[in-house]
Amino acid sequence: MNTVLPLLEAPPRTLQLPDSAREGLARTPFGLYVHVPFCATRCGYCDFNTYTADELGPGASRAEYAGTAIAELRQAAETLGPDLPTVSTVFVGGGTPTLLAADDLAAVLAEVRRLFPVTPGVEVTTEANPETVTPASLATLRAAGFTRISLGMQSAAEHVLAVLDRRHTPGRAVEAAREARAAGFEHVNLDLIYGTPGETDADWSASLDAVLAAPVDHVSAYALIVEEGTRLARRIDRGELPMPDDDVLADRYEQADATLRAAGFDWYEVSNWARGEAARCRHNELYWANANWWGVGPGAHSHVGGLRWWNVKHPAAYAGRLLRGESPVQDTELLDDDDRALETVMLGLRLREGLPLTALSEVGRARAARAVVRGLLEPGAHAAGRAVLTDRGRLLADALVRDLTD
Incomplete structure (x- = not known):
């Protein structure tokens, strides 16, 4: 968690x-x-x-x-x-x-x-x-x-x-x-x-x-x-x-x-x-790719090395903190290995290149094999060790991500 x-x-x-x-x-x-x-x-x-x-x-x-x-x-x-x-x-x-x-x-x-x-x-x-x-x-x-x-x-x-x-x-x-x-x-x-x-x-x-x-x-x-x-x-x-x-x-x-x-x-x-x-x-x-970025501005989100944070939302509160020399950050969370692995799957599966099957859990890999049979993942890519969406899979990408990560 x-x-x-x-x-x-x-x-x-x-x-x-x-x-x-x-x-x-x-x-x-x-x-x-x-x-x-x-x-x-x-x-x-x-x-x-x-x-x-x-x-x-x-x-x-x-x-x-x-x-x-x-x-x-x-x-x-x-x-x-x-x-x-x-x-x-x-x-x-x-x-x-x-x-x-x-x-x-x-x-x-x-x-x-x-x-x-x-x-x-x-x-x-x-x-x-x-x-x-x-x-x-x-x-x-x-x-x-x-x-x-x-x-x-x-x-x-x-x-x-x-x-x-x-x-x-x-x-x-x-x-x-x-x-x-x-x-x-x-x-x-x-x-x-x-x-x-x-x-x-x-x-x-x-x-x-x-x-x-x-x-x-x-x-x-x-x-x-x-x-x-x-x-x-x-x-x-x-x-x-x-x-x-x-x-x-x-x-x-x-x-x-x-x-x-x-x-x-x-x-x-x-x-x-x-x-x-x-x-x-x-x-x-x-x-x-779940890389690093700093988000500037009210409500902006950032991520660096597994640490995620977000700024206060209202522009007046944001400006006030900076005027006083304070951080505008509202709160932070530190992602553990499981959280980061989950995000890798959620984001990577939506890309044309897909993601390696090794990024999935054992249950996820079994469900990916079933997704190939259902026409949602490309069989050739699966045989080569990757999960890549088919055209039909793109239509159901959100549901498939949930299935592979539950």
């Missing part, structure tokens, strides 16, 4: 890493995640740790956020030093990072480079909503060293965007992708959501066609999940909208996979397709 390590009532100035977490720090891939918790409006399906201007209250602001995030980066360098790990990826997510001025995001990246050794060819990603970027802001980000952008498209159908409470108009995501390419971004991703109430087969086909008309080398497609407490969940509970249908979700996924494959995209994780290995999101691969 993982061990929860409660923090002192008065937070320490910085997090203290146990010796066990430091072992292998220099040899393990390391990334930085920077969470920007601001949104112009709240999307009806979203349960992320984000805040609109009306929800922020006193003590936090967009204008001061870059400086606050930089303060945590300095704590990170102090905690991880003196032999700092080399940063191989930086991912700025949200929320809507591009609600901050491009110069602010550039300042955060400049501080990363000042504080940490950085891999040549470091991947630097920002998420963005299509309506929050311009050719000028994209040029500023590219000049600052951002190499990759992930644009939240969701759908090409106006009525689907309306159900999701998205603000951009159909076509704007593709236009923004073209602007990003023109600004020199090496890699451009579009995010899609399928299974929204009211989405038709024609709507989904149009969304896939729109993606393929854009100059992108990466596509992420996620089934709509109705999260408890969201506006979408309340509308479904009231009977205003139907619950997403599992059979429809499966059909949408298969259509996406077939369409993207025909256009030269290969899946490398259940919900992600790329035009070749260079186009894969290396930061997400770092997560899936």
Whole structure:
């Protein structure tokens, strides 16, 4: 079982890493995640740790956020030093990072480079909503060293965007992708959501066609999940909208996979397709490999050498702690060998390469053999000692992970 390590009532100035977490720090891939918790409006399906201007209250602001995030980066360098790990990826997510001025995001990246050794060819990603970027802001980000952008498209159908409470108009995501390419971004991703109430087969086909008309080398497609407490969940509970249908979700996924494959995209994780290995999101691969990362920002999660921690959630509480020179960490847990092995299976099985059968327990290996018979795992890979999902297995990946790890 993982061990929860409660923090002192008065937070320490910085997090203290146990010796066990430091072992292998220099040899393990390391990334930085920077969470920007601001949104112009709240999307009806979203349960992320984000805040609109009306929800922020006193003590936090967009204008001061870059400086606050930089303060945590300095704590990170102090905690991880003196032999700092080399940063191989930086991912700025949200929320809507591009609600901050491009110069602010550039300042955060400049501080990363000042504080940490950085891999040549470091991947630097920002998420963005299509309506929050311009050719000028994209040029500023590219000049600052951002190499990759992930644009939240969701759908090409106006009525689907309306159900999701998205603000951009159909076509704007593709236009923004073209602007990003023109600004020199090496890699451009579009995010899609399928299974929204009211989405038709024609709507989904149009969304896939729109993606393929854009100059992108990466596509992420996620089934709509109705999260408890969201506006979408309340509308479904009231009977205003139907619950997403599992059979429809499966059909949408298969259509996406077939369409993207025909256009030269290969899946490398259940919900992600790329035009070749260079186009894969290396930061997400770092997560899936259970490597090390430090999450900066309110509610951000981190993992270093089996120690996992998460920050206080509200931006005002987060800013207040850093202003006082305190750690923003809310709590920590130390994973034991069983916990880490379980996470390796849960994450690794979703990858195209799968995972070695030796990562499974004896019971798990027996169930994997049965999964081959059921057509969920590839027989050739199984014979070679690996568990690799078939096309059908991808549709049932979550259930199969539970079966192999129970």
